[in-house]
Amino acid sequence: MSQKETQLEIIHHFDSGICPSYEVQGDTLIFQSHPFNVCLRNVPDGLTVRVAPREGGRDLHMQGLMVSRNGLDYKTIPFQEEYAFSTRMTKDKRLSIQFHQGGDIWLATAYPYSRNALEQLMCDTHGAPGVRTYLLRREHRVVPVFEFGEDDGNKMIHFVVAGECAWETAGQWAGDAMIRELCSDQTLSDRLTKNAVVVIVPHTSPFSATMPSGGYTALEGKSIYGAATWGQETPPPEYALIREKVEEAIQSRRLGLLLTLHSYKAQRPTSSMEAIQSAGENELTGARSEWTKQILEKLIKDVPKASMAFPKKCWHEGLAREYLMRKYNIVTFRIEVTTYQSSMEFFQQTGQQLIRNIGQITDWSPVFP
Numbered sequence: 401m402s403q404k405e406t407q408l409e410i411i412h413h414f415d416s417g418i419c420p421s422y423e424v425q426g427d428t429l430i431f432q433s434h435p436f437n438v439c440l441r442n443v444p445d446g447l448t449v450r451v452a453p454r455e456g457g458r459d460l461h462m463q464g465l466m467v468s469r470n471g472l473d474y475k476t477i478p479f480q481e482e483y484a485f486s487t488r489m490t491k492d493k494r495l496s497i498q499f500h501q502g503g504d505i506w507l508a509t510a511y512p513y514s515r516n517a518l519e520q521l522m523c524d525t526h527g528a529p530g531v532r533t534y535l536l537r538r539e540h541r542v543v544p545v546f547e548f549g550e551d552d553g554n555k556m557i558h559f560v561v562a563g564e565c566a567w568e569t570a571g572q573w574a575g576d577a578m579i580r581e582l583c584s585d586q587t588l589s590d591r592l593t594k595n596a597v598v599v600i601v602p603h604t605s606p607f608s609a610t611m612p613s614g615g616y617t618a619l620e621g622k623s624i625y626g627a628a629t630w631g632q633e634t635p636p637p638e639y640a641l642i643r644e645k646v647e648e649a650i651q652s653r654r655l656g657l658l659l660t661l662h663s664y665k666a667q668r669p670t671s672s673m674e675a676i677q678s679a680g681e682n683e684l685t686g687a688r689s690e691w692t693k694q695i696l697e698k699l700i701k702d703v704p705k706a707s708m709a710f711p712k713k714c715w716h717e718g719l720a721r722e723y724l725m726r727k728y729n730i731v732t733f734r735i736e737v738t739t740y741q742s743s744m745e746f747f748q749q750t751g752q753q754l755i756r757n758i759g760q761i762t763d764w765s766p767v768f769p
């Protein structure tokens with residue numbers, strides 16, 4: 401590198417100041433792992449950024465990197481497409497992008513959804529008719545909640561939970577869009593809240609979003625698969641708080657929809673909406689099984705790139721839908737919002753269409769056996 405180029409600095413974007421591991425080889429910057437969200441200062445002309453992807457890069461390959469010039473507005477730059485800079489797949493199949501503009505560049509493997517985004521949402525929707533915001537709080541962790549509809553003690557309660565995996569940010573952006581849609585479309589909000597209270601959690605663990613771990617940062621600082629702790633006796637604080645609210649709604653037979661929003665990044669080209677057919681001793685049969693299939697179809701109607709799945713079993717024990725079916729024989733749903741050749745607009749359209757679709761469904765009673 402030339403004199404000037406040696407001034408390249410890599411700064412972790414988040415408060416922790418921790419950077420993912422990387423090395424500099426000539427004019428190439430190699431990240432050894434992902435996810436990451438960094439700021440590159442004083443980028444030399446011609447710098448190539450390479451990512452050593454997990455699992456052959458399936459999750460990033462058809463997505464690209466999120467690139468910003470100001471740390472605020474991100475664009476997706478595919479690894480194999482000409483954009484403002486040339487891009488290429490290197491021989492050893494690492495994913496790379498070459499930058500031909502200097503200055504500062506923010507780079508992320510998922511369109512960042514952090515505390516900033518939450519605070520922006522909180523301020524933008526403050527005072528909108530019908531929305532209440534509050535925090536669930538345990539130990540030093542908080543879960544911000546957006547709630548719609550007067551609770552008369554009898555209405556159904558719908559739950560939409562995003563950010564169980566902190567870096568699956570496409571889900572957070574979809575949840576964020578659902579809240580904005582309910583704040584701005586009075587007809588939709590009235591229709592939904594006539595018979596239901598709608599509880600939306602746009603980010604289960606804002607704390608974890610500021611840490612380098614991919615999913616959830618446990619109290620002792622370890623990265624764990626937090627979404628799969630629903631089945632544990634004592635889940636980490638955030639999951640425990642949400643689970644308590646959901647279980648209260650089950651015990652009073654008021655649960656309507658429970659939908660979790662995840663994102664398997666670009667591993668698959670579609671956003672898969674899923675319910676499971678069985679867990680433990682419990683199995684959906686007959687009319688309830690038919691109803692579930694119909695709801696899957698209704699939930700994904702006109703949602704861009706959406707598909708549905710209705711597998712016999714859940715792929716992982718302890719996830720919300722597995723735990724709730726096993727313990728209570730309850731039907732719940734999950735969508736993995738894809739980042740395959742996707743953009744911010746796509747995440748927003750996904751959330752907007754999902755909440756409109758939820759507003760079209762009136763009978764949720766087969767959720768219970």
Ligand SMILES: [Zn+2]
Pocket residue numbers: 564565568627662663
């Ligand atoms: Zn997930």
